[in-house]
Amino acid sequence: MPTLTRRTFLQSSAVAAAGxxxxxxxxxxxxxxxxxxxxxLQYGLVTYQWAKDWDLPTLIENCTTANVHGVELRTTHKHGxxxxxxxxxRAEVRNRFEDSPVKCVGIGxxxxxxxxxxxxxxxxxxxxxxxxxxxxDIGGSGVKVKPDRFWPDVPQEKTIEQIGKSLxxxxxxxxxxxxxxxxxxxGQCAELPTIAAIxxxxxxxxxxxxxxxxxxxxxxxxxxxxxxxxxxxxxxxxHIHLLEMPEYPFxxxxxxxxxxxxxxxxxxxxxxxxxxxxxxxxxxxILFDKMLAExxxxxx
Numbered sequence: 001m002p003t004l005t006r007r008t009f010l011q012s013s014a015v016a017a018a019g020x021x022x023x024x025x026x027x028x029x030x031x032x033x034x035x036x037x038x039x040x041l042q043y044g045l046v047t048y049q050w051a052k053d054w055d056l057p058t059l060i061e062n063c064t065t066a067n068v069h070g071v072e073l074r075t076t077h078k079h080g081x082x083x084x085x086x087x088x089x090r091a092e093v094r095n096r097f098e099d100s101p102v103k104c105v106g107i108g109x110x111x112x113x114x115x116x117x118x119x120x121x122x123x124x125x126x127x128x129x130x131x132x133x134x135x136x137d138i139g140g141s142g143v144k145v146k147p148d149r150f151w152p153d154v155p156q157e158k159t160i161e162q163i164g165k166s167l168x169x170x171x172x173x174x175x176x177x178x179x180x181x182x183x184x185x186x187g188q189c190a191e192l193p194t195i196a197a198i199x200x201x202x203x204x205x206x207x208x209x210x211x212x213x214x215x216x217x218x219x220x221x222x223x224x225x226x227x228x229x230x231x232x233x234x235x236x237x238x239h240i241h242l243l244e245m246p247e248y249p250f251x252x253x254x255x256x257x258x259x260x261x262x263x264x265x266x267x268x269x270x271x272x273x274x275x276x277x278x279x280x281x282x283x284x285x286i287l288f289d290k291m292l293a294e295x296x297x298x299x300x
Contacts, residue, residue: 038258038296043288044070044105044267046239050277052077056096063102066281070265072144072237074108075131081107081138083130090137097139105237105265106140106182107131112148113166114159114189125166128181132174141236142180144210145170147189147198160194164201171204182235185212192217192226199233208235212269213248223249227256236264243287254295 045051045068051059056079063071073081081093097104109131111124131143147163150156170181183202185195195209209230211217217226238257243250257266266288274280 037261037300038292040261040263041254041257041292042070042265043068043285044072044103044237044265045281046072046108046267046269047074047077047079048108048269049271049273050268050281051079054078056080056093060096060100060102062278062281064100066278067285068268068281069101070103070105070267072105072108072265072267073140075110081134083127083134085134087137090134093138104135104138104140105267106142106144106180107135108144110146112146112187113163114148114151116151116154116159121162121166125169128170129173132170132177132179132181135179136177140179142174142182142208144182144184144237146184146186147195148186149188156194160197161201163189164198167198167202167207168204171202171206175204175206179206180235181207182210182237183207184210184239185214185216185230190214190216191219192229193220196229199230207233209233210235211238213238213240213250213253215247218249223252224256227253231256231260234260234262234264238262238264238266239269240266241268241270243284243291251291251295254291255299258292258295258299 045063047054047059051062051071052074054062054077059071059079063069073079075082085093093104109128111128111131113121113124115121115124128143128145135141135143145167150159167181167183174181181204183195183198185192189195189198190212199207199209211227211230211234217223220226240250240253241248254266268281268284
């Protein structure tokens with residue numbers, strides 16, 4: 001009789017769950033439509049600061065310990081998942097994730113498309129395409145990119161159009177690999193009306209917005225108004241911070257995500273590293289589950 005590996009067990013269980021009308025993290029079909037809202041919201045980690053010094057086995061082990069089952073892999077970090085990996089190395093990375101309960105949600109690149117120098121923009125596009133291929137090869141579903149900034153003596157409308165057209169080129173490329181291009185709400189472009197204007201140009205369906213939980217979200221018409229500006233173009237990932245921080249209304253944000261029945265990942269991206277990141281990550285996961293249940297009770 002063949003050996004039943006962990007990966008075989010997980011795959012067999014997933015098939016069985018699908019046959020019963022279930023999926024990982026989903027509720028049984030007997031639940032009402034209202035009760036299902038928010039059922040597919042998941043909690044993950046961006047390897048921004050807390051995990052930047054963890055190699056890949058340590059990253060997977062620590063996330064498993066903390067009950068956090070999705071990661072966005074930032075480039076240049078110790079996990080070493082970069083476009084320079086060979087085909088065999090990419091397969092090894094993919095297998096490590098498939099043999100664990102942790103999913104590679106995608107790659108967090110640092111590429112941006114605002115520069116007035118066309119050659120630099122083309123370099124960023126080429127680098128992003130390499131990350132898209134990498135994400136595909138390791139089992140991810142998309143690549144995060146940045147819009148970034150406005151330049152002196154360059155009309156903002158020109159920069160917005162340039163960023164949007166760059167994203168459309170990447171979206172067309174990503175579509176061929178079954179990937180998303182995820183535009184992080186970032187930098188001088190972090191005002192949500194600016195992001196909405198970029199997305200009017202970047203109309204390719206493989207391009208989405210990665211919410212970033214910035215102070216700018218609360219400006220102008222406020223959180224709900226700004227959320228509504230881009231909610232129809234969300235990708236599969238959003239970035240959040242410590243859920244108990246008083247400066248940002250995360251309970252309200254969860255209400256909004258439950259309200260649209262978001263089918264994706266809210267991923268911790270936090271700068272200050274705690275003394276015990278694994279314990280704090282586990283604490284944040286427990287708090288997320290509590291706050292999500294409360295949001296589903298309010299909104300559902």
